[in-house]
Amino acid sequence: MTSGLDFGHLPVLKDAVLSLTASASARLIVDCTTGLGGHSEALLQAAPQAKLIGLDVDSRNLAMAAERLAAFADRAEWLQANFAELPAVLAARGGARADVVVADLGVSSNQIADPTKGLSFTVDAPLDMRLDDRLKTTAADLVNTLSEGELSDLLYFQSQERHSRRISKRICQARRQGRINSTVYLARLVAAALGENPESHGGRIHPATRTFMALRMAVNRETQSLSALLAGLPASLAPGGRVAIISFHSVEDRLVKEDFRARAKSGEYRLITRKPVIAENAERDANPRSRSAKLRVAEFVNSSL
Numbered sequence: 001m002t003s004g005l006d007f008g009h010l011p012v013l014k015d016a017v018l019s020l021t022a023s024a025s026a027r028l029i030v031d032c033t034t035g036l037g038g039h040s041e042a043l044l045q046a047a048p049q050a051k052l053i054g055l056d057v058d059s060r061n062l063a064m065a066a067e068r069l070a071a072f073a074d075r076a077e078w079l080q081a082n083f084a085e086l087p088a089v090l091a092a093r094g095g096a097r098a099d100v101v102v103a104d105l106g107v108s109s110n111q112i113a114d115p116t117k118g119l120s121f122t123v124d125a126p127l128d129m130r131l132d133d134r135l136k137t138t139a140a141d142l143v144n145t146l147s148e149g150e151l152s153d154l155l156y157f158q159s160q161e162r163h164s165r166r167i168s169k170r171i172c173q174a175r176r177q178g179r180i181n182s183t184v185y186l187a188r189l190v191a192a193a194l195g196e197n198p199e200s201h202g203g204r205i206h207p208a209t210r211t212f213m214a215l216r217m218a219v220n221r222e223t224q225s226l227s228a229l230l231a232g233l234p235a236s237l238a239p240g241g242r243v244a245i246i247s248f249h250s251v252e253d254r255l256v257k258e259d260f261r262a263r264a265k266s267g268e269y270r271l272i273t274r275k276p277v278i279a280e281n282a283e284r285d286a287n288p289r290s291r292s293a294k295l296r297v298a299e300f301v302n303s304s305l
Helices: 014-021 038-046 059-068 083-091 109-113 139-145 148-159 164-175 183-193 209-219 222-235 250-265 281-286 288-292
Strands: 028-031 051-056 076-080 098-104 237-247 269-271 294-300
Touching: 014 038, 014 098, 014 237, 014 294, 028 038, 028 083, 038 051, 038 098, 051 059, 051 083, 059 076, 083 098, 083 222, 139 148, 139 164, 139 209, 148 164, 148 209, 148 250, 164 183, 183 209, 209 222, 222 237, 222 250, 237 250, 250 269, 250 294, 281 288
Parallel strands: 028 051, 028 098, 051 076, 098 237
Antiparallel strands: 237 294, 269 294
């Protein structure tokens, strides 16, 4: 059996996810964001009778997870799909309802390191940012075609970039000289808009971090997909089924928190976590990605609503 460290992969908040969702009696588990399979592996081990459907928009990661977890081939099915498609995926499988649904909304380290995806501002690469190869619009398309106001709104509402107007103005000035296609060039434009040197930010957050995050979220329609997942969960969970969602920034966490609380108030859900679960110091030290992770878990109660 493989370990959670294969491929350099450390699934965030794995122990917390297991303790708050795992049940030996579970029959169907859905990992909405398979990634390299860390959470899938742990959930399959904890529920020896369960079948798992692993979804991911990244076909390459999905193939790697399937290879890594080949020992579970008789109990796992891997499918390239956005988690917004969860109700349709289950409907196509006889309308089954899941006992456990898990979604880790973060981007994996290997995706950031992959120059073909254009997610990093430290390596010069095409300004793409598509995690799903079925998508058509790239980050370069957005940067080069949105109006200054539209680009400013995108940066502000997707990533809370408080300097969105200055950044969008600088981008629009630069693109008059030619199309912006490079990750490093965009990062330098952002740094210039903020009056910072991108090469000497030291231990501080890189000035282009929020801009890149906002563009990635827009390209991959992450906020819309999360809203669709939240809306479709009650029709996807079995009574007593639990959903665990790990978010990495305030926009996503707010959507999850407000949805869970509203459904708990209506009697549809029971909140398993009143406050988000965060990583303990040991995990934060071992896996820096976990430092901003917040886990919320709810249980589906009322199937009549």
